[in-house]
Amino acid sequence: FSMKNFTVSVAVILFHFSFANVSSISTKNLMADKSFLIQELKESTFAKSSIPIDSTIVSRFFKKYNNLQKYRSDVIALYKKRNYNTIWHDSEGLIEFSHLLYAKVNLLEEEGLKSRLAYKDKIDAIFSDESSANLSKTDTEMLLSTMYVFYAKKVYDGIDSKKVKEMGWFLPRKNLSYENLLDSLLSDPKLLRKNEQQLFGQYYKLRDVLKKYRQIEKNGGWNPIAIDSLEKTYKPSDSSKTIGQIRQRLALTGDLKLDSKSNVYDEELMAGILNYKKRNGFNTDYLIASKHIQRMNIPIENYIKTIIANMERCRWIDPKLTKTDEYIIINIPSYQFFFKKNGQNKLESKVFVGKNMNKTVVLSSNIDKIVFSPYWNIPKSIIENEIKYAIERDENYLEKHNIEWYKGNLRQKPGPKNSLGLVKFIFPNSEDIYLHDTPSKDLFQYEYRAYSHGCINIEKAKELALLILKDDPDWPVERINDAMKGEKETVCILKKKIPIHIGYFTAWVNDSGEISFYNDIYLRDDRLVALLVADDPK
Numbered sequence: 001f002s003m004k005n006f007t008v009s010v011a012v013i014l015f016h017f018s019f020a021n022v023s024s025i026s027t028k029n030l031m032a033d034k035s036f037l038i039q040e041l042k043e044s045t046f047a048k049s050s051i052p053i054d055s056t057i058v059s060r061f062f063k064k065y066n067n068l069q070k071y072r073s074d075v076i077a078l079y080k081k082r083n084y085n086t087i088w089h090d091s092e093g094l095i096e097f098s099h100l101l102y103a104k105v106n107l108l109e110e111e112g113l114k115s116r117l118a119y120k121d122k123i124d125a126i127f128s129d130e131s132s133a134n135l136s137k138t139d140t141e142m143l144l145s146t147m148y149v150f151y152a153k154k155v156y157d158g159i160d161s162k163k164v165k166e167m168g169w170f171l172p173r174k175n176l177s178y179e180n181l182l183d184s185l186l187s188d189p190k191l192l193r194k195n196e197q198q199l200f201g202q203y204y205k206l207r208d209v210l211k212k213y214r215q216i217e218k219n220g221g222w223n224p225i226a227i228d229s230l231e232k233t234y235k236p237s238d239s240s241k242t243i244g245q246i247r248q249r250l251a252l253t254g255d256l257k258l259d260s261k262s263n264v265y266d267e268e269l270m271a272g273i274l275n276y277k278k279r280n281g282f283n284t285d286y287l288i289a290s291k292h293i294q295r296m297n298i299p300i301e302n303y304i305k306t307i308i309a310n311m312e313r314c315r316w317i318d319p320k321l322t323k324t325d326e327y328i329i330i331n332i333p334s335y336q337f338f339f340k341k342n343g344q345n346k347l348e349s350k351v352f353v354g355k356n357m358n359k360t361v362v363l364s365s366n367i368d369k370i371v372f373s374p375y376w377n378i379p380k381s382i383i384e385n386e387i388k389y390a391i392e393r394d395e396n397y398l399e400k401h402n403i404e405w406y407k408g409n410l411r412q413k414p415g416p417k418n419s420l421g422l423v424k425f426i427f428p429n430s431e432d433i434y435l436h437d438t439p440s441k442d443l444f445q446y447e448y449r450a451y452s453h454g455c456i457n458i459e460k461a462k463e464l465a466l467l468i469l470k471d472d473p474d475w476p477v478e479r480i481n482d483a484m485k486g487e488k489e490t491v492c493i494l495k496k497k498i499p500i501h502i503g504y505f506t507a508w509v510n511d512s513g514e515i516s517f518y519n520d521i522y523l524r525d526d527r528l529v530a531l532l533v534a535d536d537p538k
Helices: 003-021 027-044 055-064 066-081 096-105 120-126 137-157 161-166 178-187 202-218 241-253 267-279 290-296 300-315 380-393 441-445 461-468 477-483 525-534
Strands: 326-331 336-341 344-354 362-372 403-406 409-412 423-426 450-452 456-458 490-503 507-509 515-517
Touching: 055 066, 055 137, 066 137, 066 178, 096 120, 096 137, 096 178, 120 137, 137 178, 137 300, 202 300, 202 507, 241 267, 241 290, 267 290, 267 515, 300 507, 300 515, 300 525, 344 441, 344 461, 362 461, 380 409, 423 461, 450 456, 461 477
Parallel strands: 326 490, 344 450
Antiparallel strands: 326 336, 336 344, 344 456, 362 423, 362 490, 403 409, 507 515
16 A cells, blocks of 8 residues: 555545535534544554554563663654554565665764664664574564664764763754654655755765765875975975975865876966865965975874764754854854855954863854943953962053953953953853954964953954944944944944854865865864764674
8 A cells, every 4th residue: 555545545535525524514623523534644654564562562672672772762752653553664564764774874984973783783684685583573673763763863963962061062952853853754765865954054065075085095095295394385486296295185185176296386286275275274375384284194084083073063053053044153163253144154254262271162142232342341260360460560560451440350441452352242151251352453363363261352343243233223334433432331232133153163164065174272073083982882
């Protein structure tokens, strides 16, 4: 009895039901009866068979297969929703989707995972024509349900949320219902390949690049580039065997279309170097220093681990976060800020972030106010660890830095030398960090920009204020300019809050399929990869 025939039957039944009763039943009763019938038909879509399943049988199964206990509650939820009807069998045997899911479980490495489900040999036997395994249909049914939950947890959910928070990640995670996800997959099996309702779109871009890099690794990877001297810097028109090796590498990674085999630093290589530097967080000039070659000499397996770590981070993100009309996203390792509106970048800016002792926190919030010419209420930790000693060295330190005592605490008065600059953007969060201007504009020229006490300093602060208030008649450009003179603090309560998401991605793929790698400034990738390995059930 095919699904197509079933659908047609439903339509016919509903049509005849409506036609036969239209003259004798009130509209209200008709709708009530039709709702009842639809519910009955909906329930009948779950496969009916003679395979016995109830709470006692489920309990008995998990006692028998004790190493699957961690999936028990989720498996029970699947069957409760289906009134304990079977999921993986119909009148003809195993449904086609079970084969598709089994194939995906066998290709977990494509998803950046190496986990193996306990009793996988039993599941292999289910799909083996030559197997002599004597599994009951009930055990087969339950093993497949457990396989589904295992796959959904690994691919769509990721490691335990408690471990994620221990790593300083406080972006809200999606609420994943394994029951609803299964419904959608059964209705549209193509979602097994790509499901952007459940996974952040960046995940699939990283997955494509992972395939490319694994192919490079399979073909032998890349050889280290010889460095003539740590002090040597190559510039256009130079000639060296090292230049030829760099050209070969950039052709392999796609920064050059082909390898001309030339040892001369020509215009073609200049374009490739600019692209390589842009992708790897370097300042974009034509000089090739030892630090650039050392970066190229990182083994490909390390890059693959980086991609895998960032695929895992994508599993933690609710895809809805970037579905709003406008939002701000900040990536800590790349020191980059983006203001997106209607899918387009309206503003890009360099930022600097918290140093290692004062890490900027990964979180989501909403900018609800802008403060022009702000006071800086100096945190007690900074007073104790820095200012106290500065005062001991120079008794005029406070006066020189425009700092005053206020209500038993120190604050820096508004002005062009204020550490917050001339504007700050407030978003509620438990860490009391915010986005703000800075008088230290020279710091934005450096590649390494982890200097702050945790807040995010933005190069284009004024441009952001103008953009946010662009359509607010109460805040014309003239008023903003006046408020940013550094004379007195002025607060602007936003009529429309702006979502802001602070993330941590050491690898990112753009819309053209090019991947960028950034320094793991807080040393989180290795720990995450280790957690992924540790999460592999034996």
